[in-house]
Amino acid sequence: MLATSIQTLTEKTKWEIPPCRTACPAGINIQAYVTLISQRKFREALEVIRRYIPFPSVCGRVYFAPCEDACIRSKVDEAVGIRVLKRFVADYELAIAKTEKPKPVPKIHEEKVAVIGSGPAGLTTAYELAKIGYPVTVFEKSSKPGGMLRECIPKYRLPKDILDIEIDQIKSIGIEIRTNTEIGKDVTIEELAKQGYNAVFLAIGAQKSMKLNIEGSEFTMDVDTVIIAIGRTPNPIIQQTTEGLEVTKWGTIVTDENGKTSIQGVYAGGDIVTGAATVISAMGAGKKAAKAIHQYLMKKEKPNKST
Numbered sequence: 001m002l003a004t005s006i007q008t009l010t011e012k013t014k015w016e017i018p019p020c021r022t023a024c025p026a027g028i029n030i031q032a033y034v035t036l037i038s039q040r041k042f043r044e045a046l047e048v049i050r051r052y053i054p055f056p057s058v059c060g061r062v063y064f065a066p067c068e069d070a071c072i073r074s075k076v077d078e079a080v081g082i083r084v085l086k087r088f089v090a091d092y093e094l095a096i097a098k099t100e101k102p103k104p105v106p107k108i109h110e111e112k113v114a115v116i117g118s119g120p121a122g123l124t125t126a127y128e129l130a131k132i133g134y135p136v137t138v139f140e141k142s143s144k145p146g147g148m149l150r151e152c153i154p155k156y157r158l159p160k161d162i163l164d165i166e167i168d169q170i171k172s173i174g175i176e177i178r179t180n181t182e183i184g185k186d187v188t189i190e191e192l193a194k195q196g197y198n199a200v201f202l203a204i205g206a207q208k209s210m211k212l213n214i215e216g217s218e219f220t221m222d223v224d225t226v227i228i229a230i231g232r233t234p235n236p237i238i239q240q241t242t243e244g245l246e247v248t249k250w251g252t253i254v255t256d257e258n259g260k261t262s263i264q265g266v267y268a269g270g271d272i273v274t275g276a277a278t279v280i281s282a283m284g285a286g287k288k289a290a291k292a293i294h295q296y297l298m299k300k301e302k303p304n305k306s307t
Contacts, residue, residue, distance in 0.1 A: 018030070018072075019072060020068070020071050020080075020082065023066040023067050023069065023070035024066065025066075025278075025283065025285075026052050026280060026284045026287060027052060027284070028049060028052040028053065030067055030082055032045075032048045033046075033086075033089065034080060034082065036048065037088070037089055042089050043092075045089045046089050046090065046092065046093050049086060049089065053124065053283050054124055054169070054170045055120065055123075055124075055166050055283065056089065057087070057091065057093070058149060058158060059083070059090075059279065060090045060091075061158050061162075062153055062158055062279055063083050063278075063280055064280070065082060065083040067083075068080070068081070068082050068083065094165060101169060101172040102169060102172050103172075103173075104172065104173055105130055105131055105132075105133060105173045108133035109133050109297065110135075111134060111135075111199065111297045112135045112136075112196055112197045113126075113135070113137075113200070113293060114137055114139060114192045114199070115138045115203060116139050116200065116201065116202050116203060116204055117139075117140065117147055117202070117203035117205060117270070117272075118138050118145035118146060118147050118177060119149060119203060119270060120147070120149060120270065120280075120283050121205075121269045121285050121286040122201065122203030122270070123138065123170055123286070124283045125269065125286040125287075125289050125290045125293070126170070127170050127173070127175070128287055128291070129290050129294065130173050132294060136174075137175075137177075137178060138175060138177045139181045139183060139187065140180075141181060141182035143179050145177050145179060146160075146167060147203075148205050148279075149163055150163060182237075183202070183204060184237035184241035184242070188241050188242065189241075189242050189245075189263070189266060190242075190243075198300065199265045199266070199296060199297060201268065201269065201286075201289055201290075202238065202253060202261070202268035202272055203268070203270045204234070204238065205234075205270055206233055206234050206272065206275060233251055234247075234250075234253075234271075234272055238272075242263070244262060244263050245262060245266070250275065252272060252274070252275055253268040253273050254273075255267070255269070255273050257288070258289065258291070259273070259285060259289035259292055260296075267289045267292060267293055268289075269282070269285030269289045270282040270285050273285065
């Protein structure tokens with residue numbers, strides 16, 4: 001009866017792309033990896049996930065799962081446990097990650113790309129571009145990469161050793177990560193261009209803690225627990241050191257739908273554009289920007305044949 005109900009529902013409503021996949025900001029082929037897991041083809045399922053995102057373990061733990069909200073099975077009984085299945089197959093990888101790492105991808109393009117920020121948007125962009133053969137360098141102001149994944153998500157939700165393993169997997173395809181380097185302070189976008197970088201992706205997030213601006217709000221007292229709920233705002237150092245970069249009145253960077261900013265060759269994505277959002281949304285922005293950067297660099301490669 002259950003199988004008949006699902007079949008009838010599917011026949012009544014035809015989709016070119018399933019609703020669960022449409023709802024996923026990263027466009028992951030959910031049906032493919034769920035089917036492979038059901039066949040106990042865990043390695044193959046993981047390969048499908050990694051075609052779309054570099055953080056399967058992270059998503060399996062902190063993802064808010066809009067795909068499950070869109071799952072058509074929920075119209076019959078309940079949605080498929082997509083996030084749990086992703087975490088299951090990602091945990092399978094953790095058992096083999098210490099001995100098996102992806103091989104470096106050959107650099108088939110000469111154009112260098114600089115990615116500023118090593119959070120989910122930045123590392124996703126770096127991952128996507130490195131996969132198609134670009135030399136990519138990630139600049140991170142902190143001593144360890146991870147951005148908001150490391151600094152904002154508590155350990156009980158995302159253990160840092162798991163995050164480290166996933167970042168090592170990303171680095172192993174040939175991505176260089178330079179820590180303790182802050183954009184606007186240690187290096188500027190203009191200086192990166194002089195160093196030979198042909199495109200820049202800004203993914204510095206909303207890094208700066210907001211102040212209450214209330215008289216007497218800054219004080220000291222003895223407490224057992226502190227809950228910080230005042231939010232974060234973009235660091236103004238980018239706009240202060242980058243002439244011609246258009247920003248909003250809130251300090252976020254203005255871009256088109258593909259992450260292109262007001263400066264040629266400079267793209268942005270994640271919280272620095274949208275304000276505080278989700279991990280998977282940042283990854284989706286990173287994927288879009290990587291595609292746009294690739295298209296931009298391909299056009300630059302072609303000589304102008306007009307006379």
